[in-house]
Amino acid sequence: MLVKTRLGEARRRLISSMCQRQAPLGGRGPIVSFTFDDFPRTALTVGGKILRSHGVRGTYYAAAGMMNTSNHLGDQFRAGDLGTLLRDGHELASHTFSHVSCRVTSADRFRSDVAKGRRAIEELTGRRDSGNFAYPYGQVTLKTKRMVGQDVVSSRGIVSGLNGPLADLNLLRANSLYGDLDTCAKVRELIIENEWRKSWLIFYSHDVSPIPSPYGCTPQLLQFTVSFASQGCARILTVAEVLSELTARVPDPNQPVAVSI
DSSP: OHHHHHHHHHHHHHHHHSSOOEEEOTTOOOEEEEEEEEOBHHHHHTHHHHHHHTTOOOEEEEOGGGTTOEETTEEBOOHHHHHHHHHTTOEEEEOOSSOOOTTSSOHHHHHHHHHHHHHHHHHHHSSOOOSEEEOGGGOOOHHHHHHHTTTSSEEEOOOOSOBOSEEETTSBOOEEOOBSGGGHHHHHHHHHHHHHHTOEEEEEESOBOSSOOTTOBOHHHHHHHHHHHHHSSOEEOOHHHHHHHHGGGSOOTTSOOOOOO
């Protein structure tokens, strides 16, 4: 198991260092973003209300093929939830259509599923998704990182850390927000370090429930995190809001990606 863990860490470091599309954060930090993957209904009905109570919004990466289903995360979003999400000012981003891992399908099929998910969002809402994307399961390959990076504004993974002074728009770093209040010390340290570095801290979770799945958090933990971040000097923005500030310095995603090795 230790060998497997080390190999996984080495793979993540390699993928993170290659096929980058860098955007300078400049003096825009510190920034904090809250993101939810898939998304379970509680991420909006509970999590969204917590964010709104602090006057901030979140980014929801939706896998359209999971709509109207239920799984270990609870009930997934319904079509009506998308309208509520947009009316409340949250960001609707994409997470493929079928929530497939790029490690179990070809790069071309994965790229097609990403495009299918984005089209589905447009058909459901009458507007395009934000152009921001998150990899299901956080699983990324070099080939999909290069290919998908040509189609979207940004891609987010689950490689932990802070974004800045250069943010890799082909694989934004993000930190899990899982569990209950016993993780508050770790959350506090991340927020303080982000303020000190004047960087961009992205949190991600799934369901928000008193008894969350292993990939979700309690309302109390989310409330603590949003409250603590709000008390500091960081701005709390959606991923789209951050990217809109970087637009002048961000390469056109439809142009070939400059690969750094």
